[in-house]
Amino acid sequence: MRARFLKIIILSLAFILLSNCKSTYKTQSFSSKKIPSQPNYELENSWAVLPTKYTNEFKKYASLKPDTLKADVFYVYPTLNTSKKDNRWNVPIDDVEQNKKVLAKAVLYQSSAFAETGKMYVPFYRQAHYRSFVKGYKKEGKEALKLAYSDVKNAFKVYLKKYNNKRPIILVGHSQGTRHAVQLVKDFFDEKPLAKKLIAAYIPGIRVKPNEFKSIKPMYSPNVTGGFVAWNTFKKGNTPKNKNWYNGSVTNNPISWDKKTTTELQQHKGFLYSNGKMYSQALKVQITDGLVWSTNPQFPLRFFMSFLKNYHAGDINLFWLDIKKNSLLRTQNWVDKNIK
Template identity: 25%
Template sequence: MHFLPERFSRFINISRISALCGALFIFSAHLATASDTGELPPFTPADVPPAPDYAVASSWLDLPKNPDRFAVDIIWLYPTVLVDNSAWLMDITRKDLIAGAAESVATEARIFSGQANLYAPLYRQMNLAGFNLPEAERDAIVAYGEDDAKRAMAYYMEHYNKGRPFILAAHSQGSYVLTQLLVDYWGKLGIEDRLIAGYVVGWSLTRQDLKDNPAITICENALQTGCFVSYNSVAPGRQKASPLILPGAIVVNPLTWTREDTLAPASDNRGSTFFNKDHTYQILPGFASAQIADGGLAVVAKDPERLNSPFFPEGVYHGFDYPLFYENIMANASQRIQTYLAGRE
């Protein structure tokens, strides 16, 4: 399994974690600050919250009111929302954490939810501080979230899917968990022919991952189905500063949907979308270009100051992986859906 490289620890520590949530997205309004709760004690099995029961609606962040509204489904794994010092694992009954996760549905997953039936399981994700632990300790903690996601997807396939094609999408820790599941299980499930596409954004799918599981296919064009997209946004030359870009990272450019390293100009960008806390938003066409370089997606933005955060190194645009290319991703999801459905006629 892959974990964040050691350089992550230079930018994340327990005293700064609650603020980091704002850099990841707009969850900070829902979360307690680290200073309110003190230091996290060593993790023990007694600290493990009850496992979600996916037969119960309360174990889902979102379920469609009308599951037959769309011909396709999406499974969404939300990014890190457990960022205070209250626990090593997310208790899925905590209202503040549920509210934080719900922000990702209202913003990031909104790209897909307008064209697919949205299923978003709650899972016992690891506290962001866990990425600072030795590998064996990290492995023991993050395994709970991975097991939850695996069980949620199994329950979805058995009880909700009804043979429909589906999209897999995630961001940040959600993409980390999804990557582990893909490496371990993809190609062995018997559902692979129903995948429209997977958007594994804000984490690295690597050459080693593909070597470990050759059933994982990376998207090569905008209309390909059954494949996966991965990228991490940075300013040019800031790839080594990003803790999410792992050795051997494979990148798909969300403006061209290819792995070619030619520059996609800002004129190809249909619109970057920036959300406010009240869920109003502004769409800015032509805001940013994109070019694959050194394992990252190098972004030149018209207003780069808008993308920086004091909690990630300057030029690491992790919190804006989806917003920067929002309209292009939305259009691409529609393209792939229509291509897949046309192929079934």
């Protein structure tokens, strides 16, 4: 078993190193004639996860009493199509390989942090390819991202109409998913009546400015509700190539959830690794201007992670149990204030 996970880490490391090399992507023009068919979110098969549609693996993290949950969680997964050989701008929602990644990676190791907090809703969407964010591809990438968001927006409309029943909402995204979640906040919550139902928006993985929204504000206390939290994680001492990109962005402490700029090992509640094991008291963080600096996590395979400088992929996993407990706290606080 250990050998298998070592192999996975080595292959992952090789992929990361290769992906940092200068190279180009196969591409094509963006055309309305080539885009995948629009999903129908009235159909269950357009959803990766519904409260009645949990995989057996996901059920391990879910509440044993789902009918007692007071909140809903709407999660938008990150970019999973990164292949340099795939020239499609958007992935159809019936793409088998993509959907396996959604369920076995993003859903299982990110949205699962909220599975005891609320009933989970995760739409498949025509996700934009990673090159949409790469210099030289952004013109057509903009169209691909616009198409992807149209799906997320339509899914959220169906969720509100068909499933929500006026329940409070936690909105979650990561990376491309956060980009779409930010727009959902603007379209449905910011200075709108639905803001009263917002427990929190957890939107790590991209730059989010303090004034991104008009009425939805950053939250710097662990039990505050109605706002958002955001962060971007790098290995301690490292910064992105564009050092100023994240400056001034909202950088919540995903361990203490307050304005503390450092934490100690014993404060860290738990890092969920891809072997399904939880590692507590595994890391410390330091908050800098726009970044969460994390120490290399203390766990059996830490040597391989020591090569990484950008912990973007672990924005949620590294703080999985910290996020879970915080979402439970915020939800209970919202319920205590609003449900009598």
